[in-house]
């Protein structure tokens with residue numbers, strides 16, 4: 001096999017937010033059919049760096065949430081490297097062993113797809129180096145995790161199936177979104193298991209001309225649900241407290257993302273988001289609050 005030329009590279013892994021999430025059925029293998037409007041918060045992110053070399057894939061994890069992440073074979077980044085190596089090999093190319101560095105800045109098991117975003121960042125780097133394999137990498141990415149295809153697209157999207165159908169949307173207006181996590185890790189499978197109903201109404205149609213601004217989006221979100229909110233809140237009651245605190249701090253709209261426990265607050269403008277951020281940090285010092293000024297990322 002011909003070695004694949006992979007330059008040292010780094011990429012951001014932004015947080016995914018399920019603005020709305022309807023559970024509309026269940027497959028025979030137990031996975032749930034979803035309809036979700038998702039977006040990404042660029043200022044809340046991990047960073048993945050890759051250098052080719054060594055005898056085997058390795059991973060080093062640093063950053064504020066490093067202690068919550070497995071740094072061995074259970075890390076989704078090592079699984080993503082193996083996954084990509086097989087896809088690249090199908091084209092007669094050998095992906096070299098990778099030294100992976102993860103700057104873990106997103107809370108873990110938090111409903112904002114941190115692991116999936118990390119995997120997607122690595123897959124983007126490999127796809128850029130091996131464009132011929134990129135379509136196959138994207139087509140199979142759901143086997144790494146249901147959130148990986150949407151994170152690979154990395155743009156506002158309507159997601160369906162179990163996460164494998166991703167319809168990219170025209171850019172949403174600038175959305176001042178604050179993410180707040182109360183420091184409780186929530187296991188996604190437990191939340192799905194605790195669902196009372198698996199066959200709920202579909203997402204309403206999106207307005208044909210998109211959303212003019214955050215106010216218009218908040219009005220549309222008012223007609224939607226996160227069907228995982230109730231079971232997630234039973235498991236992590238702090239979700240209700242965070243949601244109330246964001247509303248009291250002036251959010252136009254606040255709702256848990258995915259299976260929680262991160263709650264997003266949608267604000268009318270950046271000044272109101274900043275005021276809320278400072279107020280929440282002062283009132284709840286143990287909560288993680290996303291920081292638009294958080295640009296100091298370590299590099300490998």
Ligand SMILES: C[C@@](CO)(OP(=O)(O)O)[C@H](O)COP(=O)(O)OP(=O)(O)OC[C@H]1O[C@@H](n2ccc(N)nc2=O)[C@H](O)[C@@H]1O
Nearest residue numbers: 030031032111112113145146147162188189192258259260
């Ligand atoms: C709920 C969502 C919404 O975007 O996000 P998170 O809260 O995890 O961020 C996703 O569907 C999660 O995606 P992800 O965390 O990648 O899921 P996976 O690793 O594939 O699956 C973890 C477990 O969740 C359940 N699961 C996941 C996705 C889905 N459509 N139906 C399911 O029932 C299954 O029990 C599965 O074993």
Ligand SMILES: Nc1ncnc2c1ncn2[C@@H]1O[C@H](COP(=O)(O)OP(=O)(O)O)[C@@H](O)[C@H]1O
Nearest residue numbers: 074075076108109110111112113114115116118
């Ligand atoms: N790179 C990674 N980042 C975060 N979690 C990871 C990673 N690799 C493996 N995991 C495991 O994946 C699980 C889900 O984490 P995460 O993707 O942050 O949450 P969620 O599915 O709620 O969006 C965690 O329990 C963690 O042990």
